Amino acid sequence: MGYSVHSMNLITLLQDRLRLALTGLVDDPSPYAAMLKAANDPKHGDYQANCAMSLAKALGKKPPEVAKEIVARLPQDDLFEKVEIAGPGFINLRFRTEWLAAQMQAIALGDRLGITPAVKPKTYVIDFSGPNVAKPLHVGHLRSTIIGDSLCRLLRFLGHKVIGDNHLGDWGLQFGMLLHGYKHHRDDAALQGDPVRELARVYVMLRKKIKPAEDVEDEPANAKNYPPDELAESQAVLAACRQETSKLHAGDPENLKLWKQFMPWAMAEIEAIYKRLDVKFDETLGESHYHSMLADVVRDLRAKGIAQESRGAIAILFGENQPAAIIQSSHGAYTYTTTDLATIRYRVERWNPDEILYVVDFRQALHFQHVYDAARRWGYDQPKYHHVSFGSVLDPKSRKPFKTSEGGAATLEELLNEAVQHAAKMYVQICEERRQRGDEIPELSPGELKQVHEAVGIGAVKYADLCQNRESDYVFSLEKMTSLEGNTATYMQNAYVRNRGIFRKGDENSELYRTHPPPVLLGQPKERALALQLLRFEDALQSAVVDYRPNNVTAYLWDLAKSYSGFYEECPVLKAETPALRQSRLLLCDLTARTIQKGLELLGIRTIERM
RNA sequence: GCCCCCGUAGCUCAGCUGGAUAGAGCAGCGGAUUUCUAAUCCGCCGGUCGCAGGUUCGAAUCCUGCCGGGGGUACCA
DSSP, X not given: OOOOOOOSOHHHHHHHHHHHHHBTTBSOOHHHHTOEEEOSSGGGOSEEEOHHHHHHHHHTSOHHHHHHHHHHHSOOSSSEEEEEEETTTEEEEEEOHHHHHHHHHHHHSSSSTTOOOOSSOOEEEEEOOOOBTTSOOBHHHHHHHHHHXXXXXXXXXXXXXXXXXOOOBOSSHHHHHHHHHHHHHOOHHHHHHOHHHHHHHHHHHHHHXXXXXXXXXXXXXXXXXXXHHHHHHHHHHHHHHHHHHHHHHTTOHHHHHHHHHHHHHHHHXXXXXXXXXXXXXXXXXXXXXXGGGHHHHHHHHHHTTSEEEETTEEEEOOSTTSOOEEEEOTTSOBOHHHHHHHHHHHHHHHHOOSEEEEEEEGGGHHHHHHHHHHHHHHTOOSSEEEEEEEOOEEOTTTSSBOOOSSSOOOBHHHHHHHHHHHHHHHHHHHHHHHHHHTOOOOOOXXXXXXXXXXXXXXXXXXXXXXXXXXXXXXXXXXXXXXXSSSSOHHHHHHHHHHHHHHHHHTTOOTTHHHHSOOOOOOOSHHHHHHHHHHHTHHHHHHHHHHTTOTHHHHHHHHHHHHHHHHHHHHOXXXXXXXXXXXXXXXXXXXXXXXXXXXXXXXTTOOOOSOO
């Protein structure tokens, strides 16, 4: 049968058909062709087109008539098995099963699972992670890092040029605090032994000291909460830290030298975590990188009339009763708005990106509005700017965002350790259960075991984060995320392992199914459903990318796992009735495994061959 | 005060460019299964989609108001 491979993007494929059918009926068919979705009930076919209803009024006809007309205009070929008009005018489309089978064979070739790279690749700069390097990473940094990394992977896989940039907080007050702390509170012995830890200690100590002063600056009425002498000392320390920061910014040799000394210490710790998380950046250009450009940015913005003097500071105004954005304080200091604008200029000049994504906490929404608005007025209006905002990670006890700066809340490292330990504990428990049942347990070397626990533990944390809609807050629960049940990384990793087990047990070389894919038979409903689900992979990736929502990938994988599970229950693979059926099912298994593996990879989650 | 976001099953959350009876997971209840295995499967129970209006063939989804929660709101980032 000579089915050609069109595009593995089912939605695009169908929309193209619909657009053809609609041409001549309406002036602009695209919005109507877009009214297409996967049917939520198999009774309604595979996909449903919903345009007839809304088109009816414009054409002055009844919806079923319009639907009939559209169906008559659909290209006549072998794509559909059935096209039905139902209800108030839905057009239900069902693919020919033979066509699905042919696609299976086609996408098995090559390593892209049928997904073709973007025809018009775009350039993306993705600004993510951006930790404050003076303090240890904590749960709050998790989301930006994980979501940003996943978006990099997804866009890159779809053929775009991606620059992942870690915009470090390496130049602000936090370093003034370290400088002050180093000069007045350091413990030389501790510094010799473990400089990273000693710096962290000093930082936490100063954070505490400064808090009253900051509280009172926020809200003068808070003054009554503190004893006057404690408050006075706090204010003095804060002033001293600011002084150190200013000196650093002014190029004071001693402070600059210390800064250069502190940086590698601080970075070593952060990089260890990135390595463990398997997160890489193309650039790590922190705030310090832009420092020398800030004066010029302010000058240029003033010269162009975008910024002006206001209440003693240099500010960009956004209309009456709107808060302004300060780009230079009345003391002469630059702000993060200034740095972000300098960063935009740098990025545009260096990469000329089509889009710049900021994977940052939702609380900074107003700041980014200011920055985008200012950047456009400044002339940098060609890139699209997106604040890929996300909600907070909530402490299950307090139901409030995790706080670390003041208290002893978990650092990210502790959290990851806990997750990995939990994975190890689960492993022992499950092995025990299996031993009691008399099952064979794979002999894994200690090294292999460690890899497995790491992949499972870290994967669990990542997946739990990514499978949430990023905009909503979520309650952090180690129990839930490392569970074997439900939509978790462990479940998906195990689905993969179990699938690989079939090939081992059947002594089958999966490589053969990729170079010489056998014909596929989809006689059973579960086989057909699995094939259809496999073909939806590209739709899932596209939907994840257009809204910057990796949870569309996890949702897809979960559906795939369920389709596979149904198939697995009803369709024996190694014991299939005929050799041809066995071959066909092995191909479906292999495609499933590869899709799971690729999907997880695009989320930054590792698969393992055995668990 | 002003601006933004959120309010969906007992719990945790999807769904929100309007579409057919509102979906998962966990918890609860009832069956099937002892395996191609670190995941059993199927069914049931459970919802005035915060409240009230409006738009229309059709609203969890769009608009307005209200209630409740969170966040932001000029010299921190």
